[in-house]
Amino acid sequence: MTAPVDPTTTAAWSTLTALTTSLEPDLRGWFAADPGRAERFSLTAGDLFVDLSKNLLTDEVLAALVALGREVGLEARRDAMYAGERINTTENRSVLHTALRRPRTDSVVVDGIDVVPGVHEVLDKVYGFAEQVRSGAWQGVTGKRIQTVVNIGIGGSDLGPVMVYEALKPYVQPGLSCRFVSNIDPTDVAEKTADLDPETTLFIVASKTFTTLETLTNARLARDWLLRTLAAQGAIDGSDGARADAIAKHFVAVSTALDKVAAFGIDPANAFGFWDWVGGRYSVDSAVGTSLAVALGPDAFADFLAGFRAIDEHFASEPLERNVPALMGLLNVWYVNFFGAASHAVLPYAQYLHRFAAYLQQLTMESNGKGVRWDGTPVTTATGEVFWGEPGTNGQHAFYQLIHQGTQLIPADFIAVATPAHPLTDGDADVHELFLANFFAQTKALAFGKTADEVRAEGTAEPIVWARVFPGNRPTTSIMAPALTPSVVGQLIALYEHITFTQGVVWGINSFDQWGVELGKQLALQIAPAVAGVAAALQAQDPSTRNLVGYYLSHRG
Numbered sequence: 001m002t003a004p005v006d007p008t009t010t011a012a013w014s015t016l017t018a019l020t021t022s023l024e025p026d027l028r029g030w031f032a033a034d035p036g037r038a039e040r041f042s043l044t045a046g047d048l049f050v051d052l053s054k055n056l057l058t059d060e061v062l063a064a065l066v067a068l069g070r071e072v073g074l075e076a077r078r079d080a081m082y083a084g085e086r087i088n089t090t091e092n093r094s095v096l097h098t099a100l101r102r103p104r105t106d107s108v109v110v111d112g113i114d115v116v117p118g119v120h121e122v123l124d125k126v127y128g129f130a131e132q133v134r135s136g137a138w139q140g141v142t143g144k145r146i147q148t149v150v151n152i153g154i155g156g157s158d159l160g161p162v163m164v165y166e167a168l169k170p171y172v173q174p175g176l177s178c179r180f181v182s183n184i185d186p187t188d189v190a191e192k193t194a195d196l197d198p199e200t201t202l203f204i205v206a207s208k209t210f211t212t213l214e215t216l217t218n219a220r221l222a223r224d225w226l227l228r229t230l231a232a233q234g235a236i237d238g239s240d241g242a243r244a245d246a247i248a249k250h251f252v253a254v255s256t257a258l259d260k261v262a263a264f265g266i267d268p269a270n271a272f273g274f275w276d277w278v279g280g281r282y283s284v285d286s287a288v289g290t291s292l293a294v295a296l297g298p299d300a301f302a303d304f305l306a307g308f309r310a311i312d313e314h315f316a317s318e319p320l321e322r323n324v325p326a327l328m329g330l331l332n333v334w335y336v337n338f339f340g341a342a343s344h345a346v347l348p349y350a351q352y353l354h355r356f357a358a359y360l361q362q363l364t365m366e367s368n369g370k371g372v373r374w375d376g377t378p379v380t381t382a383t384g385e386v387f388w389g390e391p392g393t394n395g396q397h398a399f400y401q402l403i404h405q406g407t408q409l410i411p412a413d414f415i416a417v418a419t420p421a422h423p424l425t426d427g428d429a430d431v432h433e434l435f436l437a438n439f440f441a442q443t444k445a446l447a448f449g450k451t452a453d454e455v456r457a458e459g460t461a462e463p464i465v466w467a468r469v470f471p472g473n474r475p476t477t478s479i480m481a482p483a484l485t486p487s488v489v490g491q492l493i494a495l496y497e498h499i500t501f502t503q504g505v506v507w508g509i510n511s512f513d514q515w516g517v518e519l520g521k522q523l524a525l526q527i528a529p530a531v532a533g534v535a536a537a538l539q540a541q542d543p544s545t546r547n548l549v550g551y552y553l554s555h556r557g
C-alpha cells in the first residue's frame with residue numbers, strides 16, 4: 001500500500017494557502033463581473049444538476065483544488081478502490097461497495113475470484129424472497145400474508161434502510177409497511193411491536209457481524225414477543241416444533257456471518273449474505289436493503305442500484321475538473337482546512353429525505369472522524385467535519401439564523417426536486433412552488449447577503465441596522481433532480497459516498513474502518529455487572545462512574 005501523501009507538503013496546498021490570504025470572498029462582485037459564472041460552475045452527474053457557483057470558488061481556487069486532488073493521488077486511489085485493492089489497511093480488506101451495483105455482465109476480480117456473479121446470486125435470492133412476500137406466497141405460521149416488515153439492525157444495518165424507506169414512501173406496496181428497530185433502549189422494540197399482529201409480522205435481523213449487542217438483544221426480544229404473542233392468541237402451541245416453525249416463517253437474516261445466523265435459530269435458507277468488503281455504512285445497496293426490496297419491489301430496487309451506478313461511472317471517468325463528487329469533496333477540504341469550518345449542513349427541501357442527514361452522519365463521520373492516516377501516522381491537518389441538517393423549511397425556523405449571521409462558516413448543501421410527490425395547491429398557489437421559492441431564497445440570501453445601505457434604505461433606525469445586515473458569502477451547493485425516484489436516491493447516496501472518499505484521500509485517512517466505536521462497546525460490557533448491582537464491579541469503576549451507577553441503583557423504580 002502506498003504511503004499517503006501529506007497534503008500540506010504539496011504545491012497545491014501552498015497555492016491554496018496563498019489564495020486564502022489574497023482571496024476576498026465577494027460572491028456579489030464575482031457574479032456581477034462574470035455573467036457566465038453560474039453556467040461555468042454548474043455540472044451534471046447522472047440526473048443531478050449541481051450548482052457550485054455559490055461557493056467561495058474562483059477559477060484559481062478550482063484549479064488548485066483539482067491540483068491538490070491529483071497531487072495526493074485521488075484518481076489512483078479511486079481506481080484502486082474500484083479494482084478491489086485492499087485499501088482498508090487496518091482490516092486488510094478490499095472496499096468494493098461499487099461492485100454491489102455492477103451489472104451482471106461486468107467483472108471485478110479479487111484474489112482470483114470474480115465477485116460480481118456472487119453479488120447477483122444474492123440479489124436474485126433477495127428479489128425472489130421479496131416477490132414471495134409481496135405476492136402473499138410467503139405466509140406466516142397461521143397462513144396469513146405478511147403486512148409489516150420489521151428490520152432489526154443498527155448503524156449501517158439501520159440508517160440506510162430507514163432513510164431510503166422514508167425517501168421512497170410513495171413506492172411502497174399498499175398493504176405492506178416497514179418499521180425499524182435499532183436502539184437497545186427497550187422502549188424501541190416495545191413501541192414498535194406494541195400494535196403489531198405477530199401473525200402478519202416478519203422480522204429481518206440485519207447485522208454484518210451478527211455480534212452487535214443492540215441487534216442481537218433486540219432480535220431476542222422480538223423472538224420472545226413473537227412466540228409469546230402467537231401462543232397467547234392460540235396461533236401456536238408451546239411445542240418446540242411449533243416455535244421453530246414460527247421462527248422460520250417470521251424471521252429472516254442478513255449477515256456476512258451465516259454460521260452465527262444459524263446459531264441464532266434462523267434457517268440459513270432464509271438468510272441473505274454479503275461480504276467483508278462491504279462496509280456497514282456502505283451496505284444499503286447490499287442484502288442489507290432486503291426490507292427495501294420487499295417494500296419497494298425488485299424493479300424499484302434495481303433502479304435504485306442503477307442510480308448508484310450512474311454516479312460510480314461519473315466518479316470513475318469524469319476528469320476532476322468536472323467530477324462532481326471529487327469537486328464537492330475538495331471544496332469541503334477547502335472549507336475545513338482553509339476556512340476552519342467545523343461543520344457542514346445538508347438541507348434537503350424534500351420532506352421524504354428527512355432522515356438523510358442522520359444517514360450521512362454515519363457515512364461521513366464514521367468514515368473520516370479520524371486522527372491517524374492509513375499508514376498509522378498522525379494526520380497533518382484538521383479532518384472530519386460534523387455533518388448535520390434537517391429538511392427545509394423546518395431548519396429555516398430553527399438554526400438558519402446561525403448560518404446566516406453567526407460567526408462560524410457553515411458550508412451547506414441544498415437538495416431539491418422539481419416534481420413533487422404531492423402536487424397540492426393552496427387556493428391558486430402551488431405549494432411545491434412556495435417550498436422551492438424558499439430553497440432559492442435561502443441560497444441567494446446566504447450568498448449575497450444584505451448590506452447596511454440596503455437595510456437603511458428600508459427605513460431601518462440606525463441603532464438596529466447592523467443586527468439586520470447579512471454578511472453574505474456563506475457558501476452553498478445546490479443539488480436539483482427531476483424527482484425523488486429510486487434512481488435519484490441511489491445517486492444521492494453514491495454522490496456522498498464519493499465525496500467522503502475524496503476527503504479521506506486528501507487527508508490520508510482510511511475511510512473504511514471504525515475503531516473509534518470499539519472502546520465504548522468494550523466498557524459497556526465491563527460496566528454492565530456494576531449496573532446489575534455487583535458490588536465488586538461497582539467498586540472497580542472510577543468515582544464519577546461509580547456515583548452515576550449508584551444514582552441509578554438507588555433511584556430505579
Ligand code: F6P
Nearest residue numbers: 155156157207208209212280517
Ligand atoms: O459500531 C459501529 C458499527 O460497527 C457500524 O460500523 C456498523 O454499521 C454497526 O456497528 C452495526 O454493525 P453490524 O451490522 O455488524 O451489526
